[in-house]
Amino acid sequence: MPSQSDPDRYPEPPETVRLRPALEKLPAYVPGRPAVDDGARRFKASSNESPFPPVDAVRDAAIDALAGSNRYPDMAALELREALGTKHGVDPSQIAVSTGSVAVSGDLVRAVVGEGDEVVYAWRSFEAYPILVGSHGGVPVQVPLTDTFEHDLEAMAAAITERTRLILLCTPNNPTGPSLSTEQIEEFLARVPEDVVVAIDEAYREFHDPATVAGTAGIFRRHGNVVLLRTFSKLQGLAGLRIGYAVAHPRLARALSQVTVPFGSSLPAQVAALSSLRGEVQEELDQRAEWIRQERSRVFAALRGQSWELPVSQGNFVFFPVGEDSAAFTAFADERGLVLRAYGSDGVRATIAEQEANDLLLEIAGEWRGR
Numbered sequence: 001m002p003s004q005s006d007p008d009r010y011p012e013p014p015e016t017v018r019l020r021p022a023l024e025k026l027p028a029y030v031p032g033r034p035a036v037d038d039g040a041r042r043f044k045a046s047s048n049e050s051p052f053p054p055v056d057a058v059r060d061a062a063i064d065a066l067a068g069s070n071r072y073p074d075m076a077a078l079e080l081r082e083a084l085g086t087k088h089g090v091d092p093s094q095i096a097v098s099t100g101s102v103a104v105s106g107d108l109v110r111a112v113v114g115e116g117d118e119v120v121y122a123w124r125s126f127e128a129y130p131i132l133v134g135s136h137g138g139v140p141v142q143v144p145l146t147d148t149f150e151h152d153l154e155a156m157a158a159a160i161t162e163r164t165r166l167i168l169l170c171t172p173n174n175p176t177g178p179s180l181s182t183e184q185i186e187e188f189l190a191r192v193p194e195d196v197v198v199a200i201d202e203a204y205r206e207f208h209d210p211a212t213v214a215g216t217a218g219i220f221r222r223h224g225n226v227v228l229l230r231t232f233s234k235l236q237g238l239a240g241l242r243i244g245y246a247v248a249h250p251r252l253a254r255a256l257s258q259v260t261v262p263f264g265s266s267l268p269a270q271v272a273a274l275s276s277l278r279g280e281v282q283e284e285l286d287q288r289a290e291w292i293r294q295e296r297s298r299v300f301a302a303l304r305g306q307s308w309e310l311p312v313s314q315g316n317f318v319f320f321p322v323g324e325d326s327a328a329f330t331a332f333a334d335e336r337g338l339v340l341r342a343y344g345s346d347g348v349r350a351t352i353a354e355q356e357a358n359d360l361l362l363e364i365a366g367e368w369r370g371r
């Protein structure tokens with residue numbers, strides 16, 4: 001292959017293809033920056049990843065699965081779907097697996113949203129939403145969060161029109177942290193037409209206080225238009241393997257399997273996910289979730305002590321509503337070895353990471369307050 005600098009490189013033909021105009025309006029997904037390795041003490045708290053590597057048994061299972069990589073994975077991911085069906089008390093046919101729950105959300109848009117149809121979601125919320133909706137021809141309808149950084153369900157219900165096909169609820173909400181209760185979701189659903197799909201994105205469910213977490217399994221059973229989105233990327237620590245799923249009612253589940261990329265989830269990803277569901281692995285993951293919750297409480301209390309006013313978070317992250325100072329606060333943290341994630345002029349999100357990183361966050365936040 002001739003390289004860029006090669007004098008003999010092929011002349012480039014004029015590009016005559018037509019791109020979809022919708023692409024011009026799409027925001028770019030800004031990934032959390034990695035912590036640069038410059039020898040200094042640095043931590044990445046910018047992508048809500050697990051600070052723990054995969055559980056040993058899970059990692060070993062994934063490595064063993066590599067030996068079979070000359071074969072396509074089970075396209076139906078049957079073993080995994082059976083295990084997930086058991087976990088959620090549904091038929092395996094009601095589990096739709098893909099390469100992360102972002103991909104499943106994309107499948108959902110492709111299955112139910114036609115050109116010009118509307119998708120309602122809160123904003124700020126997960127930044128993949130406008131990209132998924134816009135890239136498939138849907139019209140994003142963003143409903144601002146309340147001033148306590150929660151979903152404004154009243155306003156979201158009022159935003160529903162004849163063109164609404166899908167509503168995304170993110171609980172706990174990334175990047176701000178508050179969650180929705182069973183009652184809030186039920187009251188909202190009572191105002192949603194039954195032919196509009198309501199997806200509940202629970203990527204951070206495992207980090208929620210178990211005593212108050214929404215009973216989404218019951219909600220799913222009571223409403224034929226509800227779909228649950230779950231991932232192995234956060235607590236299970238498999239973000240790099242890319243696997244997530246939906247729990248859906250039979251017709252929607254079938255529709256998701258019709259539009260998803262064939263052989264999307266790889267064999268190691270399927271095997272690792274399956275292994276994550278085993279009892280002893282689950283116990284270790286539960287302990288990790290509890291550790292993250294304790295760290296979150298510790299960090300939250302210390303930040304309160306520094307007189308920060310932050311939205312209550314049920315995720316593995318906290319949100320600093322620093323407005324116009326977002327870029328400056330992020331740069332300030334960066335200089336001190338902690339990579340955070342700024343959201344325009346709304347605020348900055350910090351992942352609850354390893355203890356040293358959390359200590360550093362407190363140091364930095366205190367120093368910022370005391371400037």
Ligand SMILES: *Cc1c(COP(=O)(O)O)cnc(C)c1O
Pocket residue numbers: 048099100101102103126170174201203230231232233234239242243244
């Ligand atoms: C991280 C995250 C996901 C998970 O995405 P994957 O594609 O499964 O890695 C889904 N929803 C939200 C809100 C998230 O923050």
